[in-house]
Amino acid sequence: MSESTLRTTGVTKTAAVSREIEAVPVRRPGRWAASAVMAFLLVFLLQGWAANPRMQWATVGDHLFAPVVLEGLGTTLWLTAASMAIGILGGVVLAVLRMSDNPLLTRLSWLYIWVFRGTPLLVQLLFWYFLAAVVPHVGLGVPWGPTFVEFDTNRLVTQTSAALLGLGLHEAAYMAEIVRSGITSVDDGQSEASHALGMTRRQTLRRIVLPQALRIIIPPTGNQVISMLKTTSLVSVIAVPELLTSIQAIYSRNFQQIPLLTVACAWYLLAVSVLSVGQYYLERRYGRGSSRDLPPTPLQRVRGSLATRRPAPLEDR
């Protein structure tokens, strides 16, 4: 905008015009130099990796969509979903117990969290897997009395269920803390207002407190899902046929470890990236009502940056 317009249009438009200051930005030579060095190093490393004949890119390509690999990926995905479902449900229950008026329930919840967070997941997985060795039979019946049905633990706790138990129960302990911090973050005035309207404690938790706690609970839960997706690779020690197990099975035959692990990394990276996008949209949705303006979605941002290239008319705002 020229100075003359400023003068002629007067005070009312000054604010609008001054938003379009076209100043020369501060020069930052250090930043440019650092960027150049980093870019050079990155290209150098990538080129070395990509051009290495022993990388066997053909092997990577061959196995990227191999049925065994895709099946393994499928197992990884549903194992992540199922373990997180157990973890979230368990976490909500543990958090509610932890915050209940009943001191026995509070202590039980504390004990659970203490045990399951205090021991390594890998150990817990092996524990569930080898449980059959100590408890060969699981039965339904009267304690110390007659048993109605009996199961062979070896058949009941398969590799898959050992994995689900191990991952899910361990996750529940972490989710409990996340849910609890979410619930305590909701202002007491909210429960009071709800109680004053005649809502019961259960209604208050379900309708008023949990929906608001979700805003606090969702971001760390998203991280937990992403972390769970990667953690499922641990169950390869009990031979559950997930992504890493399938990859290991292949390279134990053809000894192409690095190309095959590259395949695994590619899939893990893709899955994590997709989940991160999902997390972004979930956070947006649950931020509703907390602020006057929602942040733009990545799509809106792209559109926005295209739009601002063209000078917008002043009346636009």
Added chain:
Amino acid sequence: MRTNTATVVRAEGVHKSFGRTEVLKGIDLSVSAGEVMCLVGPSGSGKSTFLRCINRLERIDAGRLYVRDQLIGYEERDGRVHELDDAAVARQRRGIGMVFQRFNLFPHMTALQNVMEAPVQVRKESRAEAEERARSLLARVGLADRAHSYPSQLSGGQQQRVAIARALAMRPELMLFDEPTSALDPELVGEVLDVMRGLADDGMTMIVVTHEMGFAREVGDSLVFMDGGVVVESGTPADVLGSPRHGRTRSFLGKVR
């Protein structure tokens, strides 16, 4: 003096302590149907605590509190007093509306949803029925056009008016107001007081904790001055405000005016 059935609230020797500190040291008062009682007193004198005892947000340590001849929080059976469970307390609270200093609207719901929530969840009204009534209540508090706004998009005065509509949606026979205008910018106080004045004109029984002496004088039927957990004096607003008998009342009134 009105008959006993017209008494909506009756407090007899209500005591309440938080840990070692005794906050209510024996409150006796009664509120008749249609009465607007203003509760005034210095900060920390126990006004909020007393109000919260009436709908059992706080449990009392001694004394009796009746709303419509129902003992609040307890049940008298075979000569003994039994504590009520969560569901029974919730039932007692249905008939008692409360408006808070900090509004406490549900931020994840629109104004309309805030007003509809309890009728649908608690009174099990159909959505259509609840929505129709919620809209008419919002219109009554002058917010028909803000039905779909979230609390964060409303001014303080508008939020408090939604909060009043929300409480009214449960068709209460008693409304408790805890300093409903204290968190508002001065220019927004009037719109909330206007709504309360309208309620009083319609015959609602109200207990109003307030520092708005103009409102107390104009709308109140009775005025109770509390200090240090006791009722220091009470009477008609004109009497207590015009010729206070106690030094504590005089010095307090001197400060708020």
